[in-house]
Amino acid sequence: MLELNHVSKLFNPGTPDEKIALIDIQLKLNPGDFVTVIGSNGAGKSTLMNIISGVLKPDLGDVKIGGTSISHLPEFQRSRWIGRVFQDPMAGTAPTMTIEENLAMAYRRGKPRGLSWGVSAARRKLFREQLQRLGLGLENRLKAKVGLLSGGERQALSLLMATFTKPDILLLDEHTAALDPARAELITRLTESIVREMKLTTLMVTHNMEQAIRLGNRLIMMDKGRIILDIPENRKRDLTVPQLLAEFERISGHKLADDRVVLG
Amino acid sequence: MFQSLTGAVELGLMYALLALGVYITFRILDFPDLTVDGSFATGGAIAAVMISHGYEAWIATLAAFAGGLAAGACTGLLHTKGKINGLLSGILMMIALYSINIRIMGKPNVSLINADTLFSPIDSVTWKYILVLAIVVFAIKLLLDAFLHTDKGLALRATGDNNRMIRSFGGNTDNATILGISLSNGLVAISGALIAQDSGFADVTMGVGMIVIGLASVIIGEAILGTRGVFWTTFAVVIGSIVYRIVLALAYRAEWLKLKSTDLKLITALIVIVALVIPTIRRHYKQKSNARKRTAELAVSARGKGGI
Incomplete structure (x- = not known):
């Protein structure tokens, strides 16, 4: 479904600040794959997301969806295939517009x-039905401005907006990181049920090790712009957080360092 | 007295289209567009030249609209495709339009005395004049409201509100910005065309300060009526434009103020400054007192529990 061939990205090439963000990434997601991505600070997780969504263009390599190369397409044209939820709950919705207007934009x-x-x-009838799935009572507040919602509610709405038109690829970029634990748990549960129900091909970056193991059928570990480990479903099922950390240390030669990392 | 008030309402309605245009750029797109000073005169110039050459007034007014659309589109292109800073793109177009407007007219001003304008058939009866203007302005307002609730209109609003979000849903924010600025200047140009026909001439300097007048109307309207939803806010903007004219008319009538007609722009600037500064000050003190109240509450409840 999603294919990255030899994708590399440099930041500030040729300057003293030169930094390898991604180097020769090979990644293939099969239809229905739900892949979680972990890695230390600066491992290239966000760059990976931005390369797939078109915010950044790779310096080398090719991105394909369903066999078609999309490398040359700008972000807004790739959205035909890609649904996306950002880390910042403010980023995925338009605050001065109403819930139903936000959904209407996502619908198109x-x-x-x-x-x-x-x-x-x-459309309003459809939106109401869809909002009911969230179980937050938002279906009764269709005309409320989104700016009045809490961070958790906004993120739930973003998730619904990114998925209810069934994208070929769903990108989740640490979408529970900015929420308190209870709300993060709610969004995690919603994510799980929506992805399962709609059989969405999903790539989820997370800093929560426990979440990375619990969700999805595949786990990818990144370090210094490379994918250093790709754990398939059968091995992932019995994995524990300490094992995962030990594995990371063994391959990369250093501890998993992320100031926000949650061991779960 | 009555006459100066009806005159103010008439002017307010004609300038309401300018205010709606400024509302689109400043409020919806969050883009401070200074093209307005040029495109207002462009509208006046096109209408005046065409009418004085014998074209029907309504055709001339439509042509003015088209001229405004084109001017706005240029600013939009400079900003989105040329990556020029928003303020600067507007200023560049404003300067360019000064020369273009003189080219359109062939001289710095064109008289419309004795020409048939949009207002000629209704000129003699004040209430008819106001009624017709009000119907036209509200029809345009409703069309704008309707547009802002279509799929395209929603994308336009989201472009000003959260462009990252609308891009992630496939909205082309560059095109939305160009469309918005274009539409805005189209409305501004109609406003200029109406003013030229009402006052009987178009002048290359007629647009100077229009951006501030438009902004004043938007701010006054929002302050009086609030900003519940698009439909209500556009209504507020129209009312703001009328109120602004009435306030000016009253100020000029107050002889002890010893105002000259050239003081208009100073007064307008003062109105905008006051309207912008007061809410900021009010918010500052409100936040401070809220924070104090809330911390006091928490402190009391902490003491009640015998400390931590």
Whole structure:
């Protein structure tokens, strides 16, 4: 479904600040794969997400979705295939617009936007049904401005907006990191059920080791711009956090260092 | 007295389209667009030249709209594709339009005395004049409201609100920005065309300070009526434009103020400054007192529990 071939990215090439963000990345996601990504600070996790979504262009290599190369397409055109949830709960929604208007924009993901009503009666009915799945009562607040919602509610809405039109690829970039533990747990549960129900091909960056093991069918470990370990489903099932950390240290030669890392 | 008030309402309605244009760029797109000073005069110039050459007034007004759209699109292109700072793109277009406007007119001003304007058929009856203007302005306001609730309009609003988000859903923010600035200047140009026809001439300097007048109307309207939703806010902006004119008319009538007509721009600037500064000060003190109240509460409850 998603394929990265020999993708490399340098920041500030040729200057004293030169930094290898990604070096010769090979990654292939099969349809229905739910891959969690862990790694230390500066391992290239976010760069990987940005390369796939089109925010950054690779210096070398190719990104393919469903066999078609999308490397030359800007971010907004790739959204036809890609749904995305950001780390910052403020980033995924438009605060001065209402819940239903936000959903209406998500509903047209990757499609041309014309002069039909953003929120028609039929669409509103659909939005209400979809919001009910979140179990947060947002279906009764369709006309509330999104800026009035809590961070957790906004992130739940972002998740719904990114997924309810069934993207080919779902990118989750530490989307529970900015929430308190209870809300993070809620979003994690929602993520799990939505991805399972819709069989979405998902790539999720997380700093929560326990979450990385519990969710998904594959686990990728990154360090210094490389994928250093790719754990398949059968091995991942019995993995524990200490084992994972030990494994990381063994391969990379240093401890997993991330100031926000949660061992779970 | 009554006459100066009806005159103020008439002017307020004509300038309301300018205010709606400024609302689109300043509030919806969050883009401080100074093209307005040029495109207002462009609208006036196109309308005046065409009418004085015998074209129907409504065709001339539509042509003014098209001229404004084109001017705004240029600013949008400079900013999005040329990556020029927003303020500077507007200033560049404003300066360029000064020369273009003189080219359009062939001279610095064009008179419309004795020409048939949009207002000629209704000129003699004040209430008709106001009624027709009000209907036209509200029709345009409703069209704008409707547009801002379509898929394209939602994408335009999201571009100003959270462009990262709308890009992640496939919205082309560059195109939305160009469209918004273009539409804004189109409305501004219609406003200029109406003013030229009402006052009987177009002048290359007629646009000077229009951006501030538009902004004053937006701010006054929002301050009086608030900003619940698009439909309400555009209404507030129209009312703001009328109130602004009434306030000016009253200020000029107060003879003890000894105001001259050239003081207009100073007064406008003062209104905008006051309207911008007061909410900031108020917010500052409110936050301070809220924080103090809340900490006091917490301190009391902590003491009640016998400390920590």
